[in-house]
Amino acid sequence: MKKCPFSLQNGSAVIDDNNSISAGERGALTFDNVHLFEKLAHFNRERIAERVMHARGSGAYGTFTLAKDLSAITSANFLHTLGNTTKVFVRFSTVGGGQDSSDNVRDIRGFSVRFYTEEGNFDLVGNNTPVFFLRDPINFPDLAHAVKKDPRTNIPNGNRPFQFWARLPQSFHQLTILMSDRGIPYSYRYMHGFGSHTFGMYNDKNELVWVKWHLKSNQGIKNLTDAEAARLAVFHAQKDLVDAIDNGEYPSWQVKLQVMTQKEAETYQVNPFDLTKVWPHKDFPLIEIGTLELNKNVDNYFMEVEQVAFNPGNFVNGICASPDKMLQARLFAYPDAQRYRLGVNYNQLSVNKPRCPVYNYQRDGLMADFSSDEHRKEMSGINFYPNAESKQLHLGEQAPPALNLSGQNRIYDTGSEDNFSQAGDLFRLLTEEQRVELINNFANGLHLADLETKKLMISYAYAADNEYGEMLKKILAM
Ligand code: HEM
Structure with missing residues (x-):
């Protein structure tokens, strides 16, 4: 059978993509315009909700190559065996602007890294600064309202963010970075990245340490003044990344860790779980662990960059959350946003799908699909647990060490914190x-x-x- 080169959604041949069917040459359209109606209806649905923050971004694939065996501190497999490589997807972004806003604004930049490990996806959803404006997540929606457009005029109002920051002195450290020469990176290749939060790592003996992630640009740091930024094309950073990778100039970053023991955390003069603070390098030196390189552009921006769903709660065995309150809130916020933005089965999309088998009894929902033959077999099988026939789940075997917590605290910011x-x-x-x-x-x-x-x-x-x-x-x- 001859395969038609151009088809409708049902696979049947398109007869004419240039003429609608009408009642007579000068007459109205008839109701059998199946092709026209399908084309218009699909076009009407091309947009989905943009990310509520970090809406404008650029992404690419690459690899992480391990330069230090970390089995002493983490049971995460991808951090064992020198030279081990893990595929990654990275998305950079600005924070406050919408999908088509300028790349060249004075703003924080997002730096999200997904490691497709054999034990599941590990996402490091960080920024280009080591700290943040807030230490309590309850202020986050207000920060977003203050920096985004004025609700009446629909244009950014330069007074509002300063009004907000001035009344939250904890934001002053982040603000000093934002107002400094690093406030407008030349492009995504010329900035560092940070996991920003403190994370936990635990080894096979279930011993826990606290870590901070740093990604140091091998391209160096290059910034723009306000005047230089105003002269650049609006989509400068997007073009810079795509062109560099297309030309074989693969950008890379040295990946480093700071490590703090639980004992040090108890006595260190800075609360290690306060996101407005850094750990000075003189007390906690950077340890180089590998290189991140970006070497493949996406094929379709919407399918890969728009639909990628980074989640600070995507941990793998050996890596876990810390008690940082900001991080804790993010564990809820991202998958919630993504169920709204992409639908409940967003993890079945190719950019989000773990590169290892996924077994669970979650079923159905909007756009449920069989992503592989193996998955198809799973989905046709038993869908509840416990049951008589399926494999045992190893509950608790790889759980992070339990923290010793008690009591209830209602006032975190007592006003006595050192913000300056x-x-x-x-x-x-x-x-x-x-x-x-x-x-x-x-x-x-x-x-x-x-x-x-x-x-x-x-x-x-x-x-x-x-x-x-x-x-x-x-x-x-x-
Ligand atoms: C309580 C505080 C925060 C809340 C509630 C929050 C919430 C969100 C939400 C809902 C999104 C959109 C997610 C999506 O639709 O895929 C987002 C994106 C993002 N956030 Fe946050 N955020 C917070 C703090 C932070 C912090 C502290 C950082 C960095 C250290 C950060 C970095 C990012 C990045 C990089 C993205 C874009 C992810 C991507 O590339 O797709 N956020 N945030």
């Missing part, structure tokens, strides 16, 4: 030129702000470092 020392440490690391740029950027952002907001910000700058305060006060003529 680390912002001061960072300020003191900057060159004179970088300090001037920081202050100029701050002033550009604050010029629309109300008097009280400006006063609060100046007081935080003083609390971080006297010179920081002096410089900000002077430029704002206060």
Whole structure:
């Protein structure tokens, strides 16, 4: 049988893709326009809800190659055996803008890495900064409202984020990074990545340590000033990534860990689970563990970059969450957002599907599909547990060590937390030129702000470092 080259959704041949059927040459359309109706209806459904945050992004595939055997601290298989390679998918993003917003804004950048390991998907859903604005997730939707468009005018309102940040002094460390020369990376290739949160790692003896992930750009750091950014094409970072990979200039990052024992965590002067704080490298040096390289562009942006569903709760045996409250909330938020954005069976899509067998008794739901012959067999079998015939589940065998917790706490931020020392440490690391740029950027952002907001910000700058305060006060003529 001759295969038709061009078909309808049911596979039958398209007879004419240029003419609708009408009642006479100048007449209205008839109701047998099956092809036209299908084409229009499908077009109407081409868009899905964009991500509520980090909507604009770029992605690519690559590999992670292990340079240090980590079996002493984690039972995660992909972190054993030197030279071991694991396939990855990475998505970079801006945070506040919509799907088609500019790549060149002063904003944090998302840096999400999915490791397709033999033991399941491990997702590191981080940013290009080691800290965040908040230490309690209850403030997150307000942060998003403050940085996104004004609900009446539908345009960004430069005053609002500063109003919000000024009333949450914990955001000052992150804000100092955002206003610094690193606030607008030249493109995704020229920035570092961070897991930001503290995570747990546990070995075969069920011993637990706390770790932080760092990804250091082998391309180096390259940033844009506000003026340079304004001159670039809106989709600059997207093009930069696609072109580099198409030209064989594969971007790569050195992957490093900081490790803290449970004992150190109990006595260290900084709460290791506070996302507004870093672990100084002098106390917890970076340990190099491997290289991440991106070497394959996607074939279809929508299917791969738009439909990828990163989840900070995608752990594998040997890696687990820490008590960081921000991380805990994210364990709920992402799969919830993805069930809404992509539907309940989003893990069956090719970019999300684990590269190892998936056995469970979850069934049906919107767009349930057999993703492989093996899966088909599973789905036709028994669908409840316990049962008489299926394989035993090894419950608890690989569970992370239990934490010793008790009591209930209602006030996390008592107001006595040190929000400024680390912002001061960072300020003191900057060159004179970088300090001037920081202050100029701050002033550009604050010029629309109300008097009280400006006063609060100046007081935080003083609390971080006297010179920081002096410089900000002077430029704002206060
Ligand atoms: C309580 C705090 C937070 C909440 C509730 C939250 C919520 C969300 C939601 C709902 C999405 C969209 C997910 C999707 O539709 O696929 C998202 C995306 C994202 N978030 Fe968060 N977020 C929080 C904090 C953070 C932090 C601290 C980081 C980094 C350290 C981060 C990094 C990202 C990244 C990189 C993406 C884009 C993921 C991708 O590339 O698809 N978020 N966030």
